Amino acid sequence: MAAVSIHPSAIVDEGAVLGDGCRVWHFVHVSAGARIGERCSLGQGVFVGNDVRIGDNVKIQNNVSVYDAVTLEDDVFCGPSMVFTNVRNPRSAVARKSEYRPTRVKRGATLGANCTIVCGTTIGAHAFVGAGALVNHDVADFALVVGVPARQVGWMSRYGERLALPVRGEGEWLCPHTGDRYVLRGSAVTLEPGARGL
Numbered sequence: 001m002a003a004v005s006i007h008p009s010a011i012v013d014e015g016a017v018l019g020d021g022c023r024v025w026h027f028v029h030v031s032a033g034a035r036i037g038e039r040c041s042l043g044q045g046v047f048v049g050n051d052v053r054i055g056d057n058v059k060i061q062n063n064v065s066v067y068d069a070v071t072l073e074d075d076v077f078c079g080p081s082m083v084f085t086n087v088r089n090p091r092s093a094v095a096r097k098s099e100y101r102p103t104r105v106k107r108g109a110t111l112g113a114n115c116t117i118v119c120g121t122t123i124g125a126h127a128f129v130g131a132g133a134l135v136n137h138d139v140a141d142f143a144l145v146v147g148v149p150a151r152q153v154g155w156m157s158r159y160g161e162r163l164a165l166p167v168r169g170e171g172e173w174l175c176p177h178t179g180d181r182y183v184l185r186g187s188a189v190t191l192e193p194g195a196r197g198l
Contacts, residue, residue: 043116069100128156142189
């Protein structure tokens with residue numbers, strides 16, 4: 001078991017759970033109710049709320065706030081200064097903590113630098129959100145989305161490369177790195193894992 005590494009400037013509230021091998025960098029604040037898996041990295045200036053669940057091997061880059069009602073599954077990557085929200089219609093003068101909408105980021109997804117994920121959305125497994133995108137609707141597994149508001153422009157492999165497939169239609173693509181086969185039928189891609197794996 002690898003020890004948890006916490007920089008002296010970080011604040012980890014009593015009651016927070018951090019798995020083996022986590023690294024907590026400068027000026028991080030982890031709230032008491034947070035549950036964080038193994039081998040995670042929390043970059044400089046990260047905030048993690050109370051009602052947050054983070055899986056194993058999650059990388060959260062500098063200046064990201066993971067607010068209440070956000071769940072990050074295993075192997076998620078959060079790019080620098082990307083943004084989560086938890087209320088659709090915030091007002092300073094109106095308390096809306098009972099109205100938080102859950103956000104789920106599924107296994108292996110990448111959220112690019114400076115993107116914004118509006119609460120109440122689900123980001124599919126191994127999806128890829130481009131830098132600066134504004135996501136206000138669910139994103140399919142393996143989908144590549146960009147822009148404001150985000151729109152799907154393609155598909156991404158588990159390995160992080162764009163698939164040579166249209167957004168909709170029929171087709172297959174074989175990953176040269178892993179042997180994974182990606183099958184497009186209509187508007188969904190499914191994965192047949194290769195022998196080499198990741």
